[in-house]
Amino acid sequence: xxxxxxxxxxxxxxxxxxxxxxxxxxxxxxxxxxxxxxxxxxxxxxxxxxxxxxxxxxxxxxxxxxxxxxxxxxxxxxxxxxxxxxxxxxxxxxxxxxxxxxxxxxxxxxxxxxxxxxxxxxxxxxxxxxxxxxxxxxxxxxxxxxxxxxxxxxxxxxxxxxxxxxxxxxxxxxxxxxxxxxxxxxxxxxxxxxxxxxxxxxxxxxxxxxxxxxxxxxxxxxxxxxxxxxxxxxxxxxxxxxxxxxxxxxxxxxxxxxxxxxxxxxxxxxxxxxxxxxxxxxxxxxxxxxxxxxxxxxxxxxxxxxxxxxxxxxxxxxxxxxxxxxxxxxxxxxxxx
Amino acid sequence: xxxxxxxxxxxxxxxxxxxxxxxxxxxxxxxxxxxxxxxxxxxxxxxxxxxxxxxxxxxxxxxxxxxxxxxxxxxxxxxxxxxxxxxxxxxxxxxxxxxxxxxxxxxxxxxxxxxxxxxxxxxxxxxxxxxxxxxxxxxxxxxxxxxxxxxxxxxxxxxxxxxxxxxxxxxxxxxxxxxxxxxxxxxxxxxxxxxxxxxxxxxxxxxxxxxxxxxxxxxxxxxxxxxxxxxxxxxxxxxxxxxxxxxxxxxxxxxxxxxxxxxxxxxxxxxxxxxxxxxxxxxxxxxxxxxxxxxxxxxxxxxxxxxxxxxxxxxxxxxxxxxxxxxxxxxxxxxxxxxxxxxxxxxxxxxxxxxxxxxxxxxxxxxxxxxxxxxxxxxxxxxxxxxxxxxxxxxxxxxxxxxxxxxxxxxxxxxxxxxxxxxxxxxxxxxxxxxxxxxxxxxxxxxxxxxxxxxxxxxxxxxxxxxxxxxxxxxxxxxxxxxxxxxxxxxxxxxxxxxxxxxxxxxxxxxxxxxxxxxxxxxxxxxxxxxxxxxxx
Numbered sequence: 004x005x006x007x008x009x010x011x012x013x014x015x016x017x018x019x020x021x022x023x024x025x026x027x028x029x030x031x032x033x034x035x036x037x038x039x040x041x042x043x044x045x046x047x048x049x050x051x052x053x054x055x056x057x058x059x060x061x062x063x064x065x066x067x068x069x070x071x072x073x074x075x076x077x078x079x080x081x082x083x084x085x086x087x088x089x090x091x092x093x094x095x096x097x098x099x100x101x102x103x104x105x106x107x108x109x110x111x112x113x114x115x116x117x118x119x120x121x122x123x124x125x126x127x128x129x130x131x132x133x134x135x136x137x138x139x140x141x142x143x144x145x146x147x148x149x150x151x152x153x154x155x156x157x158x159x160x161x162x163x164x165x166x167x168x169x170x171x172x173x174x175x176x177x178x179x180x181x182x183x184x185x186x187x188x189x190x191x192x193x194x195x196x197x198x199x200x201x202x203x204x205x206x207x208x209x210x211x212x213x214x215x216x217x218x219x220x221x222x223x224x225x226x227x228x229x230x231x232x233x234x235x236x237x238x239x240x241x242x243x244x245x246x247x248x249x250x251x252x253x254x255x256x257x258x259x260x261x262x263x264x265x266x267x268x269x270x271x272x273x274x275x276x277x278x279x280x281x282x283x284x285x286x287x288x289x290x291x292x293x294x295x296x297x298x299x300x301x302x303x304x305x306x307x308x309x310x311x312x313x314x315x316x317x318x319x320x321x322x323x324x325x326x327x328x329x330x331x332x333x334x335x336x337x338x339x340x
Numbered sequence: 341x342x343x344x345x346x347x348x349x350x351x352x353x354x355x356x357x358x359x360x361x362x363x364x365x366x367x368x369x370x371x372x373x374x375x376x377x378x379x380x381x382x383x384x385x386x387x388x389x390x391x392x393x394x395x396x397x398x399x400x401x402x403x404x405x406x407x408x409x410x411x412x413x414x415x416x417x418x419x420x421x422x423x424x425x426x427x428x429x430x431x432x433x434x435x436x437x438x439x440x441x442x443x444x445x446x447x448x449x450x451x452x453x454x455x456x457x458x459x460x461x462x463x464x465x466x467x468x469x470x471x472x473x474x475x476x477x478x479x480x481x482x483x484x485x486x487x488x489x490x491x492x493x494x495x496x497x498x499x500x501x502x503x504x505x506x507x508x509x510x511x512x513x514x515x516x517x518x519x520x521x522x523x524x525x526x527x528x529x530x531x532x533x534x535x536x537x538x539x540x541x542x543x544x545x546x547x548x549x550x551x552x553x554x555x556x557x558x559x560x561x562x563x564x565x566x567x568x569x570x571x572x573x574x575x576x577x578x579x580x581x582x583x584x585x586x587x588x589x590x591x592x593x594x595x596x597x598x599x600x601x602x603x604x605x606x607x608x609x610x611x612x613x614x615x616x617x618x619x620x621x622x623x624x625x626x627x628x629x630x631x632x633x634x635x636x637x638x639x640x641x642x643x644x645x646x647x648x649x650x651x652x653x654x655x656x657x658x659x660x661x662x663x664x665x666x667x668x669x670x671x672x673x674x675x676x677x678x679x680x681x682x683x684x685x686x687x688x689x690x691x692x693x694x695x696x697x698x699x700x701x702x703x704x705x706x707x708x709x710x711x712x713x714x715x716x717x718x719x720x721x722x723x724x725x726x727x728x729x730x731x732x733x734x735x736x737x738x739x740x741x742x743x744x745x746x747x748x749x750x751x752x753x754x755x756x757x758x759x760x761x762x763x764x765x766x767x768x769x770x771x772x773x774x775x776x777x778x779x780x781x782x783x784x785x786x787x788x789x790x791x792x793x794x795x796x797x798x799x800x801x802x803x804x805x806x807x808x809x810x811x812x813x814x815x816x817x818x819x820x821x822x823x824x825x826x827x828x829x830x831x832x833x834x835x836x837x838x839x840x841x842x843x844x845x846x847x848x849x850x851x852x853x854x855x856x857x858x859x860x861x862x863x864x865x866x867x868x869x870x871x872x873x874x875x876x877x
Contacts, residue, residue: 036757036759036760039759039760039763040393040759040760048763049476050476050477050478050480050481051763053476053477054392054393054476054477057392058392083385083562084385084392084393086385086562086563088547088562093562096561152592152594152595155594155595155598156594156598159598159602160598160601160602163602167598167599167602167604167605168590168592168595168598168599169379169588169590169595169599169604169605170564170565170588174377174565174586174588175372175375175586284591284592285592285595286595287564287588287589287590287591287592287595289561289563289564293563293591294563297563300725300754300755301755302757
């Protein structure tokens with residue numbers, strides 16, 4: 004097992020080298036000149052040149068690249084110009100924010116989508132099947148910023164049930180000490196239930212927004228793969244043998260239908276993690292997606308490179324985890340393939 | 341049966357997570373009375389204006405955390421709002437300012453201390469001014485506007501006395517000393533943080549404040565919030581009422597408005613014109629707006645290349661801009677018109693003031709005919725970062741110029757790209773905004789019309805007569821020749837309006853919303869919030 008994982012990890016290296024090269028080149032061919040942008044309002048050619056020199060952008064590309072790789076090798080992702088902090092610090096502080104939100108959104112989504120998908124498959128053509136279809140279609144066709152703003156409008160502005168959408172914590176609450184970066188976990192670990200509640204209440208609306216969006220792929224995938232499995236012979240055999248419906252569906256059918264669902268889940272997770280920029284914008288969430296987009300808009304190279312690299316690594320790790328999970332769910336699947 | 345169970349568990353879980361939502365408002369009671377919660381679209385990228393590429397919100401941190409030698413007093417404008425008084429100066433860190441013929445001498449206030457307790461001396465002032473010039477970039481350019489260019493000009497006479505020698509007489513020298521750039525930094529502290537690569541300790545001041553100002557930044561999470569606490573030992577002015585200021589970045593404009601209307605935030609800064617006019621109608625909050633001094637939106641034409649090198653074509657365009665519609669559609673009626681004046685040959689030195697142009701298609705068509713230029717195809721560009729105002733303007737201009745035979749394509753330039761596009765000076769026509777800190781007409785013209793062809797002279801307009809007026813006004817102002825000054829100012833404004841390389845459209849407002857219990861907000865040339873005079877009742 005370990006050897007297999009090791010081998011899998013080795014194949015990751017060329018991918019990462021590719022990502023490093025491509026992101027470096029991409030950021031250089033982007034339109035926009037960071038030196039001019041950051042020279043500020045009353046720039047003169049002289050002041051622009053000063054900044055270009057300060058940023059090392061006056062050097063030839065290969066030299067810039069060599070320096071970039073050297074920095075990376077020392078764990079230095081460079082400095083962000085737009086926030087003025089080292090990119091590594093920013094990413095480590097923002098990734099947990101995004102991850103916490105995404106996890107919660109995904110859990111919510113799972114809790115609703117998987118049962119819905121199973122029911123839709125079991126009672127194909129019934130009202131619950133239609134409900135599943137409608138919910139999935141609506142969820143995926145409502146743009147996230149719209150769902151987000153709508154939820155804010157109803158639950159914060161009109162009803163006043165939800166807290167102000169101003170980020171991970173209310174302005175007057177203090178953040179829990181940083182162990183994992185997940186406010187829910189950190190506040191529980193330190194036994195600070197006040198903060199836990201404050202953090203959770205801030206999380207609910209954005210998490211629901213994400214959940215609504217990610218319902219569709221999970222519910223539809225569950226339904227489709229359940230349908231396929233339910234039609235197969237071993238289910239018929241199980242039924243014919245007089246097994247309880249519950250055992251047939253959960254133990255036999257669902258377990259076999261889980262593989263594609265887990266795959267979808269992995270895809271949805273990595274997609275949400277990087278792509279929930281709009282949710283982050285609506286809820287002023289200090290996540291990694293909005294950080295990258297902001298940086299891109301200001302031709303701030305270092306964070307963009309850092310972001311793409313981090314996401315690439317995460318994607319690789321996630322895929323590895325999912326592959327391992329396959330083996331656990333279905334012992335017939337082995338990592339060798 | 342199973343179905344019901346599944347549904348039950350699903351709804352129970354969903355309900356379980358939702359229950360805790362209402363309980364949120366409890367934690368914030370403690371210090372709200374002495375704390376201001378300020379929200380705005382963007383936050384600082386650097387707490388020090390001397391830093392490389394510090395953005396506008398970063399200026400706010402510098403303004404509130406560092407002192408200058410002198411500053412401007414507050415005055416009440418005709419509409420009851422407060423503004424800085426650009427013509428007067430009051431001491432901040434200096435207790436006394438003596439202007440001599442070729443120098444100005446300051447006595448520092450006794451007992452002034454940096455936030456770490458080190459006394460402020462003239463050596464700190466000298467070092468800070470050297471720093472402003474030494475770091476290059478924008479700070480150096482700003483210092484130069486006041487003819488503050490060489491370290492030899494700054495002399496620490498003794499611990500308590502500081503002198504600036506003039507390179508030449510320049511009326512902008514003293515106003516320039518009251519801008520954000522010449523703040524006073526803690527030399528001893530910063531020298532201890534300096535390295536060979538970073539002799540001015542910019543790395544340290546990027547995320548730490550090292551001044552003697554009324555506030556210090558106690559926590560800064562880029563893109564999230566800045567937390568300021570009051571410096572109780574401040575002697576630069578009257579001790580501010582607010583003990584703490586929390587400045588949160590809320591990117592969504594709708595949410596900023598919701599926060600204000602529900603009373604969760606105390607102040608929302610720099611509102612779009614649309615929100616401002618709507619919120620004003622609702623009358624639930626205090627809404628304050630001030631015209632942005634020495635600033636205007638204009639249509640700028642590249643005068644170097646055909647067809648806009650033809651003066652008649654430019655004048656035709658100036659008569660074909662649907663000014664009123666623009667103010668209505670782009671600014672929701674909330675802007676000060678810069679058109680429809682009596683004549684393009686002006687009789688006052690007010691700046692900015694209306695041109696003699698107005699929407700008159702017949703006149704425009706006649707001028708086009710007179711120009712002898714055939715149908716024109718060109719491109720109008722605008723900054724996507726400012727799409728909220730610029731885009732409707734570009735569309736309306738495109739539509740209207742179509743009627744006089746000028747066919748325009750629209751070029752949306754991403755914000756990051758705008759400056760470099762401007763610097764190339766290749767865009768034939770653009771909607772643009774410019775405002776100068778120092779509120780003097782010659783300062784605007786120095787940047788936008790003079791032969792030095794700075795980045796803001798987007799039309800690349802170079803004209804000897806114009807330069808003579810601008811230089812003349814600078815020289816006359818320096819020695820106080822009022823009549824000559826007025827003649828030159830009227831001269832350059834009239835020349836600019838008749839030649840129209842840029843067509844002024846309107847002067848925008850800076851809009852702020854506060855809860856009704858907040859008072860003391862005042863407009864500053866730097867267009868950021870001064871916390872020091874804010875009062876929360």
